[in-house]
Amino acid sequence: MQNRRETLKQSAVVAGLLATAGFPQFAQAYNNAAFQAKTAQDVIKAMGASSLAESKDVSIGGPDIAENGAVVPLKVSSTLAGVKQMLVLVEKNPAAMVGFFNVTDAVEANFSVRAKMGQSSDVYAVAIMNDGKAFFAKKEVKVTLGGCGG
Amino acid sequence: MADPMRIRAKATGNIANVRVLMSHEMESGQRKDAAGNLVPAHFIQDLSASLNGKVVMSGEWGPSVSKNPFLEFNIKGAKAGDKVAVTWKDNKGDTRTDETTVA
Numbered sequence: 001m002q003n004r005r006e007t008l009k010q011s012a013v014v015a016g017l018l019a020t021a022g023f024p025q026f027a028q029a030y031n032n033a034a035f036q037a038k039t040a041q042d043v044i045k046a047m048g049a050s051s052l053a054e055s056k057d058v059s060i061g062g063p064d065i066a067e068n069g070a071v072v073p074l075k076v077s078s079t080l081a082g083v084k085q086m087l088v089l090v091e092k093n094p095a096a097m098v099g100f101f102n103v104t105d106a107v108e109a110n111f112s113v114r115a116k117m118g119q120s121s122d123v124y125a126v127a128i129m130n131d132g133k134a135f136f137a138k139k140e141v142k143v144t145l146g147g148c149g150g
Numbered sequence: 151m152a153d154p155m156r157i158r159a160k161a162t163g164n165i166a167n168v169r170v171l172m173s174h175e176m177e178s179g180q181r182k183d184a185a186g187n188l189v190p191a192h193f194i195q196d197l198s199a200s201l202n203g204k205v206v207m208s209g210e211w212g213p214s215v216s217k218n219p220f221l222e223f224n225i226k227g228a229k230a231g232d233k234v235a236v237t238w239k240d241n242k243g244d245t246r247t248d249e250t251t252v253a
Contacts, residue, residue, distance in 0.1 A: 030195050035212040071216045090214060094180060099211035101223070106206040107199075108165070112222035116178065116214045 035097050040089050040124050040136075043097045047087065049128045055080070055135035060125035061112075062141050069117040069143040074098070076125035077110035080135065085128040086111055092121035117143050157250040159225075159234045166228035166252045168199065170221045170236050178213040194219065197238040201225050228252050 034046035044052050061075035076086050086109050088098040098115045109127065117123075120142040128134045153173035159166050172194065179191025191213050198208035206225050225234065235249040 031210055035210070073220075075222075093214050095212055095214065097212050098214045099209055101207060101209035104206050106201060106204075106226050108224040108226060110224055111209075112220070114216035114220050116176075116216050 034100075036095055038094075038096060040091055040096050040126075043087065043089055044126060044128075044134050047085065047100070047128060047134075048132065049126075049134035050132040052126075052134045052136060055127075055137065058125050058127045058135045058137040060123060060137045060139045062123055062139055064140075065142045065144060066117065067144055069119070071114050072117050072123075072141060072143070073112065073114050074123055074125075075110075075112040077108075078125070078127040078135070080109070080127055080129065082130045083109040083127045084130045087124070087126040087128065088113060088115065089124040089126060090115055090117055090121050091124065092119055093117065117141065119143055152244060152246050155236060155238075155246065155248040157234065157236055157248055159228070159232075159250050159252040161228055161230050161232075161252050164227055164229060166201075166225045166232070166234065168223055168225060168234055168236075170199075170219075172219045172221070172236075172238060172246075174217070174219060174238070174240065176213065176215055176217045176219060180213075192240060192242060194238045194240045197221075197236065199223070199225075199234065199236045201228055202233050203235075 037043040037046050057080045058078045066072045076088050083103045085100050087100040089096045101111050103109045122138045122140050124136050124138045126136045156171040159168045177192040181189045193213040194211050230252050232252045237247040239245040
């Protein structure tokens with residue numbers, strides 16, 4: 001068991017680590033344009049990717065039918081070398097972008113998140129490469145709003 | 151300050167599988183309350199993960215990530231005993247960091 005004092009001490013250590021590490025990515029401006037873009041195409045453009053092509057080396061995992069649109073588990077991954085960012089997109093949401101991850105050498109291009117979906121839609125996994133090319137995979141997820149399986 | 155995250159990190163070979171469950175409202179800004187007023191958006195914008203103090207992954211999220219977000223990823227070159235820390239920051243400036251040890 002941890003007591004309050006130990007917890008506080010640990011928090012202070014973590015805060016100190018953060019301060020020294022500087023967390024440079026937090027200094028960057030939040031990419032508003034990409035998160036307001038309505039279509040998958042616009043998101044890719046806002047992320048600064050030059051070309052877009054479908055690829056079998058990128059994969060998206062998710063349910064074929066989601067009973068509850070508020071919690072749709074999605075998994076994006078890529079086996080390509082030199083991936084800079086992995087994006088998760090839901091085409092028919094008010095804003096297509098769910099989120100993206102900056103990939104480093106120390107982490108696999110393989111992320112799972114849960115997304116909200118307003119209606120049945122195509123979902124995309126997009127891998128943006130270091131050279132600016134983008135590759136995607138898509139999958140249709142049906143959302144049954146009533147929860148009756150219809 | 152928000153509730154703590156639950157982080158599990160498990161090493162298999164030299165890959166650590168990290169699973170994070172954050173506690174956050176993730177209000178989309180699309181929903182209306184009983185009086186018909188729009189509920190303002192409140193969601194995690196930035197997140198990052200570090201291994202032994204070195205940033206290995208970062209990302210940005212929009213409001214369409216589910217409430218109490220779940221995130222899973224794999225860190226290469228991690229072994230049991232290493233420290234994995236995850237930090238998030240939301241659009242109201244609230245932030246939280248939690249740390250765990252790779253098992």
